[in-house]
Amino acid sequence: MADYYITTPIYYVNDKPHIGHAYTTTMADMLARWHRLLGDNVFFLTGTDEHGEKVQKAAEKHGKSPKEFVDSVVPQFIDAWKTFNITNDIFMRTTDLQHDKTVKEFIRRIYDSGDIYKGEYEGWYCVPDETFITELQLKEGRCPYCGRTVNKVKEESYFFRLGKYRQRLLDLYEKHPGFLSPKYRAMETINRVKEGLNDLSITRRTVKWGIEFKQDKDHVVYVWLDALVNYLSALRWPDGTVGRFWPADVHIVGKDIAWFHTVIWPALLMSAGVEPPKMVFSHGWWTVEGKKMGKSLGNAVDPIDIIRKYGVDPLRYYFAREMPFGEDGDFSESKLIARINGELVDDLGNLVYRSLTLAERFGGEIKGTPELDKGLDIERIKALMGNLDTFNAIEAVWERVRCSNRYINEKEAWKLRGEQLGNVIYNLLESIRIISILLSPFMPDTSERIRMQLGVEKQGIDQCRFGEFRGKVKKAGHLFEKVKE
Numbered sequence: 001m002a003d004y005y006i007t008t009p010i011y012y013v014n015d016k017p018h019i020g021h022a023y024t025t026t027m028a029d030m031l032a033r034w035h036r037l038l039g040d041n042v043f044f045l046t047g048t049d050e051h052g053e054k055v056q057k058a059a060e061k062h063g064k065s066p067k068e069f070v071d072s073v074v075p076q077f078i079d080a081w082k083t084f085n086i087t088n089d090i091f092m093r094t095t096d097l098q099h100d101k102t103v104k105e106f107i108r109r110i111y112d113s114g115d116i117y118k119g120e121y122e123g124w125y126c127v128p129d130e131t132f133i134t135e136l137q138l139k140e141g142r143c144p145y146c147g148r149t150v151n152k153v154k155e156e157s158y159f160f161r162l163g164k165y166r167q168r169l170l171d172l173y174e175k176h177p178g179f180l181s182p183k184y185r186a187m188e189t190i191n192r193v194k195e196g197l198n199d200l201s202i203t204r205r206t207v208k209w210g211i212e213f214k215q216d217k218d219h220v221v222y223v224w225l226d227a228l229v230n231y232l233s234a235l236r237w238p239d240g241t242v243g244r245f246w247p248a249d250v251h252i253v254g255k256d257i258a259w260f261h262t263v264i265w266p267a268l269l270m271s272a273g274v275e276p277p278k279m280v281f282s283h284g285w286w287t288v289e290g291k292k293m294g295k296s297l298g299n300a301v302d303p304i305d306i307i308r309k310y311g312v313d314p315l316r317y318y319f320a321r322e323m324p325f326g327e328d329g330d331f332s333e334s335k336l337i338a339r340i341n342g343e344l345v346d347d348l349g350n351l352v353y354r355s356l357t358l359a360e361r362f363g364g365e366i367k368g369t370p371e372l373d374k375g376l377d378i379e380r381i382k383a384l385m386g387n388l389d390t391f392n393a394i395e396a397v398w399e400r401v402r403c404s405n406r407y408i409n410e411k412e413a414w415k416l417r418g419e420q421l422g423n424v425i426y427n428l429l430e431s432i433r434i435i436s437i438l439l440s441p442f443m444p445d446t447s448e449r450i451r452m453q454l455g456v457e458k459q460g461i462d463q464c465r466f467g468e469f470r471g472k473v474k475k476a477g478h479l480f481e482k483v484k485e
Contacts, residue, residue, distance in 0.1 A: 004040040005245040010047040013073040014058040017080045022303035028252045029086045033441035034385050037461050043245045045234045047092030052223030056209040066209040092234045102233035103211050109272040121157040121201045124150040158203040165267035166197050181281045182326040228265045248277040258282035284328035313443040314340050324391040337483045347401050349479040355428040356476035368423030370466040372431040378464045397438045404431045434464045
C-alpha cells in the first residue's frame with residue numbers, strides 16, 4: 001500500500017462553482033478513486049481561496065463584510081462536490097486558523113533564509129486574476145489571461161527573490177521531467193524560465209482582506225502565496241501528517257494557473273527548505289459549442305443544472321470520454337446527449353439488461369470456461385491511469401463493453417439452451433463484474449447499481465480476473481434512460 005496525495009486548486013469564492021471547477025474536481029476525484037481501488041492510502045484535497053482584492057470587492061458589491069460574504073458562498077462549493085459524488089478527504093478554506101498558522105510559519109522560513117526584501121512595486125495589476133502583469137505581457141493594454149482591463153499600481157511591497165531560483169528550477173525540470181505535465185506544455189514554461197525571472201511581490205498594503213504579514217503588520221500576504229500554501233496547511237505542516245503524504249503526487253490545475261504552480265510554488269518551497277511536489281498536471285480549458293465561455297456572453301454552463309437534467313454519472317463519463325485529459329475541449333449538450341443515448345444506453349445499459357435477463361430465465365448452474373477474458377489487459381489500464389490518461393483508460397474499458405455485446409450476438413445467446421447457455425451467461429456476468437470494478441472511479445453510482453444487480457460483494461482491482469461467478473443475480477433493470485433530442 002502506497003500513500004497518494006492529490007490536490008485540486010482551491011477555488012475563488014467571488015461566485016458560485018462553474019463547469020471548469022466541476023471538471024477539475026471530478027477528474028481529480030477519478031484519480032483518487034482509482035488509487036483507492038489499487039489499495040493506496042489516498043489523501044485528496046480541495047477547497048476555497050477566500051482572500052484578496054477580488055473577494056473584497058465582491059463582498060462590497062453585496063453589502064457584506066468579506067468574511068460574511070465568503071461564509072455565504074463556500075457552502076455552494078461544499079454542496080456542489082457532494083452532488084458530484086466527490087470523495088475529498090479535506091475541504092481547505094484559507095480563512096481557517098490552521099491555514100493562517102501554516103502561512104505565517106512558511107513565510108517565516110523564507111524570510112529567515114534571506115529571500116524576502118522590502119521595495120516598491122510599480123506596474124499593472126489584474127484584479128479578476130489577482131495577478132501582477134508586466135508591460136511586455138500586456139495584450140493591447142489588457143490582461144493576457146482574461147482580456148479585461150488592468151490597473152496601474154504603485155505601492156510599497158515585500159518581494160521574494162524569485163530570480164535567484166532560475167537555475168534550480170531548470171535543474172528540477174531536467175532531473176524530474178514528469179514534474180511539468182503533460183509533456184507538450186513543458187517547453188513553454190522552460191523557455192520562459194530560461195529568459196529570466198523577475199522577483200515577486202508577495203505583499204499588499206492597499207488590500208486589507210488577507211493574512212497578516214507578521215514581519216510588517218501594515219501589509220497582508222499576496223493572495224497567490226497565501227493560496228499555494230494550502231497544500232501544506234491541509235497536512236497541518238510542519239507538525240502534522242506532512243511526513244507521510246508530502247511531496248504531493250500531483251497538483252491538478254488549469255493551464256491558466258500553471259505558472260504559479262510550476263515556477264513560483266517550487267521556488268518558494270525550495271526557499272523554505274521543503275521538497276517540491278512530484279508533478280503539476282495542467283489541463284486545458286472548456287469552450288461551449290465552440291465559443292469561449294463567460295457570463296458576459298450568456299453561455300456559462302451551470303454544472304448543477306446539467307446534473308438535474310442528465311444525472312451525475314453521465315456528466316462524469318462525458319468529462320473523461322470527450323477529450324484527452326490535458327487538452328482543450330468543447331462542452332456541447334448535444335454531444336453529451338449523444339454519448340448518453342449511444343454509449344451509456346445502447347452499449348453499457350443494453351449489455352447489462354440483456355445479460356441479466358438471460359440469467360434470470362436460465363434455470364441451471366451459472367458456470368463455464370473463460371472465453372471473454374481474451375484481450376483483457378488490466379496492466380495496460382493501470383499504466384494508462386498511472387500516466388493520468390483517463391481518456392484511453394476508459395476507452396479500454398469500453399472496448400470490454402463492446403466486446404461483450406459482440407459476444408452475445410456472435411453466440412446468438414437467445415437461441416441456446418442448457419450448458420451452452422450457462423457458459424455464455426457465465427462469461428457475460430464475469431465480464432460485467434470486471435467492467436463494474438473498472439468503471440467505479442469514473443461512474444461510481446453506475447458501478448454500484450451494476451454490482452447490486454449482479455449480487456456480488458464490493459471488489460478491488462485484484463478481482464479483475466475471471467473466476468467462479470459468486471453472485472446472486474437480481475431482476476434486470478435499466479441503468480439509463482434515452483434522452484429525447
